[in-house]
Amino acid sequence: MNITPRLKRRYRADRRFKFYGMAAIAFALSFLAFFFIDIIGKAMPAFEQAYIEVPVTYSAAVKDNYNKAIPREYRYLVSKSYLRTLPYELEAHPELLGKTKQRWALASHRVDQYIKGHQGHGLKKKYRSHVTAMYDDGHIEMRFNARFFSHGDSKMAENAGILAAAIGSILVLLITIAVAVPIGVMTAVYLEEFAPDNRFTQAIEVNINNLAAIPSILYGLLGLAIFINVMGVPRSSALAGGLTLALMTLPVIIISTRAALRSVPESIRDAAYGLGASNLQVVMHHVLPLAFPGILTGSIIGLAQAMGETAPLLIVGMMAYIPEAPGSILDATTVLPAQVYTWSSESIRAFEERTAAGILVLLTVLLSLNGFAVWLRSRTQKTW
Amino acid sequence: MTTANVFFWFVAGLLPLSAMAFLFASKKAEKLEVQFGRLQSRPGFFGWYAVIKLASPALLVGLVCSILNMIGWIHVPGEMLLATAFALGAGSLWLGLKQVKHDFRARQPVEKTMQTMLFIAAIISILTTVGIVFSVLFESIRFFNIVPLWDFLTGTTWNPDTAFLIGSGMAEGGAVPEFGSLPIFAGTFMITIIAMMVAVPVGLFSAIYMSEYASDGLRTALKPTLEILAGIPTVVYGFFAAITISPLVVNIAESFGLHADFTNALAPGLIMGIMIIPFISSLSDDVIRAVPQPMRDASLALGMTRSETIRHIVLPAALPGIVAAFLLAMSRAIGETMIVVMAAGLRPNLTANPLEGVTTVTVKIVEALTGDQEFDSAFTLAAFALGLVLLVITLCLNIASSIVVRKFRQRYE
Numbered sequence: 001m002n003i004t005p006r007l008k009r010r011y012r013a014d015r016r017f018k019f020y021g022m023a024a025i026a027f028a029l030s031f032l033a034f035f036f037i038d039i040i041g042k043a044m045p046a047f048e049q050a051y052i053e054v055p056v057t058y059s060a061a062v063k064d065n066y067n068k069a070i071p072r073e074y075r076y077l078v079s080k081s082y083l084r085t086l087p088y089e090l091e092a093h094p095e096l097l098g099k100t101k102q103r104w105a106l107a108s109h110r111v112d113q114y115i116k117g118h119q120g121h122g123l124k125k126k127y128r129s130h131v132t133a134m135y136d137d138g139h140i141e142m143r144f145n146a147r148f149f150s151h152g153d154s155k156m157a158e159n160a161g162i163l164a165a166a167i168g169s170i171l172v173l174l175i176t177i178a179v180a181v182p183i184g185v186m187t188a189v190y191l192e193e194f195a196p197d198n199r200f201t202q203a204i205e206v207n208i209n210n211l212a213a214i215p216s217i218l219y220g221l222l223g224l225a226i227f228i229n230v231m232g233v234p235r236s237s238a239l240a241g242g243l244t245l246a247l248m249t250l251p252v253i254i255i256s257t258r259a260a261l262r263s264v265p266e267s268i269r270d271a272a273y274g275l276g277a278s279n280l281q282v283v284m285h286h287v288l289p290l291a292f293p294g295i296l297t298g299s300i301i302g303l304a305q306a307m308g309e310t311a312p313l314l315i316v317g318m319m320a321y322i323p324e325a326p327g328s329i330l331d332a333t334t335v336l337p338a339q340v341y342t343w344s345s346e347s348i349r350a351f352e353e354r355t356a357a358g359i360l361v362l363l364t365v366l367l368s369l370n371g372f373a374v375w376l377r378s379r380t381q382k383t384w
Numbered sequence: 385m386t387t388a389n390v391f392f393w394f395v396a397g398l399l400p401l402s403a404m405a406f407l408f409a410s411k412k413a414e415k416l417e418v419q420f421g422r423l424q425s426r427p428g429f430f431g432w433y434a435v436i437k438l439a440s441p442a443l444l445v446g447l448v449c450s451i452l453n454m455i456g457w458i459h460v461p462g463e464m465l466l467a468t469a470f471a472l473g474a475g476s477l478w479l480g481l482k483q484v485k486h487d488f489r490a491r492q493p494v495e496k497t498m499q500t501m502l503f504i505a506a507i508i509s510i511l512t513t514v515g516i517v518f519s520v521l522f523e524s525i526r527f528f529n530i531v532p533l534w535d536f537l538t539g540t541t542w543n544p545d546t547a548f549l550i551g552s553g554m555a556e557g558g559a560v561p562e563f564g565s566l567p568i569f570a571g572t573f574m575i576t577i578i579a580m581m582v583a584v585p586v587g588l589f590s591a592i593y594m595s596e597y598a599s600d601g602l603r604t605a606l607k608p609t610l611e612i613l614a615g616i617p618t619v620v621y622g623f624f625a626a627i628t629i630s631p632l633v634v635n636i637a638e639s640f641g642l643h644a645d646f647t648n649a650l651a652p653g654l655i656m657g658i659m660i661i662p663f664i665s666s667l668s669d670d671v672i673r674a675v676p677q678p679m680r681d682a683s684l685a686l687g688m689t690r691s692e693t694i695r696h697i698v699l700p701a702a703l704p705g706i707v708a709a710f711l712l713a714m715s716r717a718i719g720e721t722m723i724v725v726m727a728a729g730l731r732p733n734l735t736a737n738p739l740e741g742v743t744t745v746t747v748k749i750v751e752a753l754t755g756d757q758e759f760d761s762a763f764t765l766a767a768f769a770l771g772l773v774l775l776v777i778t779l780c781l782n783i784a785s786s787i788v789v790r791k792f793r794q795r796y797e
Contacts, residue, residue: 010689010692011689013689013692014689014690014691016691017690017695018597018691021590021592021593021596021597022597024585024586024587024593027586028586028610028661028665029610031613031658032609032612035616038624038628039620039624182505183505183508186506187508189502190499190502190506191506194502194503204509204510207513208509209782210513211509211513213715213716214719214775215716215718215719215720215721215746215778217719217721217750217771218520218719218775219516220753221519221520221749221753221767221768221771222515222516222519224519225515225518225519225522226519230454231454250512251509254509278491278495279495280494280495305615308615308616308617308619308620309617310617310618310722314725314750314753314754315749315750315753317754319754337617337619337620340620340623341722341725341726344619344622344626344726345726352627356623359619359623362617362620363616363617363620366615367612370615374608
């Protein structure tokens with residue numbers, strides 16, 4: 001019997017199988033590349049912003065109607081958010097009264113989008129040649145968009161920034177850390193070092209594994225029903241969001257802390273017991289310090305996850321329009337992912353690139369947090 | 385005084401007082417040690433004992449008062465709360481300091497308290513589950529009092545708008561709100577199935593390649609890279625699906641002469657599939673690597689090719705773990721919210737065509753709870769009923785996956 005053709009077929013099947021594996025990896029990686037190129041490509045224009053040079057007349061009428069400060073043909077081109085500052089400027093510098101100065105003003109989002117050549121810029125036809133001419137003469141300039149980082153949300157696309165959302169994110173995250181990390185670590189210490197092996201302990205363990213797999217939106221329902229409706233925490237406050245996220249992150253921290261505690265060898269505990277240390281002393285002085293890098297890594301990963309989470313926060317009301325950074329943890333707050341969500345539902349074209357830019361900032365923070373955690377793990381990994 | 389202020393002053397008062405109590409007691413114990421020689425407990429334990437003596441009555445008062453306030457029985461003024469708490473704390477601390485003697489065993493009560501605290505922390509995770517179950521259950525029961533359970537599960541029209549009209553007193557005669565959730569669940573399952581159709585082949589073959597073919601160096605680079613996919617926030621995927629993938633799907637469908645909605649099921653399904661690739665690939669990779677090498681060696685020695693070994697020996701041995709990974713990924717896909725909120729439709733639609741807009745359970749929950757609705761209307765209560773079903777489904781999937789792992793796992797010694 002000639003087995004060569006069959007053998008060939010089998011080897012072909014073998015090569016095909018390996019190729020499927022490589023194709024799957026290539027698919028996932030090329031998606032990742034496409035995704036990042038697409039997001040970065042969409043976000044980059046947002047870091048540039050058009051400024052327009054206009055003659056500003058500081059007349060007495062400006063105090064009541066800031067629109068009177070600039071000639072009629074410019075009103076449509078200059079951002080309202082610039083004009084609004086003029087009465088205050090006049091108040092602070094009374095010597096300007098009656099003078100006319102050339103000023104660089106923030107251009108409206110229509111001008112900005114038109115110069116960037118985006119579809120749907122919304123600039124009226126009669127202004128287009130005028131704007132093009134001004135751009136060619138250097139009366140319109142593209143500058144780095146520092147406002148994006150120094151301002152909060154705004155209804156005027158050209159003035160909208162991420163500062164309020166970033167501060168909100170930090171506040172929410174601090175509350176999450178303050179609640180989730182101590183409780184999570186304490187739970188893990190109890191389960192690993194103190195808990196008797198009985199049904200109740202097993203129930204807690206099963207329960208924690210289930211909690212880790214519950215969809216995040218259900219934590220939002222919990223936050224709404226318990227924290228807001230029963231405990232009276234103000235809706236859309238950083239406290240409500242932080243507590244909700246803390247409960248969501250808890251299982252992640254517990255599971256990774258338990259893994260870290262388990263990797264500390266039994267001989268260390270035995271040695272400490274042998275020298276007369278009590279239960280608590282063994283844990284506090286020996287096991288916890290040795291497990292600390294692992295606990296830190298797990299906590300960072302859990303918190304990065306919490307920082308990118310949106311769904312439960314929408315349910316507890318953190319999708320409001322918040323132009324100012326919150327003053328306390330009970331004020332209405334928004335967070336970066338929620339800001340991305342609210343911008344993405346805006347219809348004005350200029351918000352699309354801001355959404356992408358917000359995403360880019362969020363991704364940079366999250367990826368560096370995760371990268372830091374991975375680096376920490378590889379650096380501190382110990383083989384006993 | 386606002387609640388926030390009371391809380392702030394409570395913490396701001398307690399922290400330095402605790403530090404002082406610790407210092408007093410441990411210094412006193414150190415002096416005793418000079419006088420009497422080594423004590424039964426280290427001075428630190430005396431310090432902690434004093435802190436516990438100070439803090440526990442104060443915390444108790446704070447807790448009781450805030451619970452009373454919450455229930456609304458008595459409103460305790462903030463100043464009174466602070467004064468009582470600190471007075472009680474100081475009194476108890478004074479008693480505690482008097483107990484610091486050379487023959488006092490401070491360690492035992494401290495350790496006992498610490499263990500109790502650890503136990504209480506562990507209870508919180510149970511309370512979270514109880515909280516989730518009850519918060520969904522109570523509102524759901526109220527909902528099912530209005531809408532019968534059977535109508536909810538088997539009805540094919542979801543038309544709650546009239547509930548909203550009744551709630552605002554503008555209902556026109558005869559219009560009855562309908563809460564048939566079948567089209568919503570159909571939409572959820574369609575998007576989940578599309579996601580699984582992407583994630584299962586790609587995830588499984590990636591896992592096979594990483595564990596069986598790739599070198600160690602390549603694997604350690606590939607695995608975290610793939611896991612980036614799971615680390616990207618879902619709101620970002622949602623934006624990407626809505627802005628980039630949906631128009632792409634519409635254009636491609638049009639080039640085939642088909643009509644596709646911008647809220648088609650395909651775009652969120654595909655992106656969700658990509659999001660859950662790492663759940664399948666990482667978990668499967670781990671279980672495939674756990675299959676012992678001698679089994680592979682035996683198969684190869686009998687003349688099997690590598691792919692035959694994988695298909696006939698390695699995969700069957702790893703199957704329970706792989707199935708568990710599928711189930712977990714599926715529960716993740718069903719509960720996923722932001723991608724569908726941003727890229728799928730709002731209109732419940734009972735259809736088998738993935739190019740049409742469908743809606744999902746999570747979309748409806750978000751829609752019902754983010755509007756300016758009265759909290760008691762049937763419309764918002766419906767969100768909790770949907771949440772209850774979602775909770776039951778995901779819990780069943782998780783339990784199924786852990787049973788699969790426990791029952792069918794083969795042990796190789």
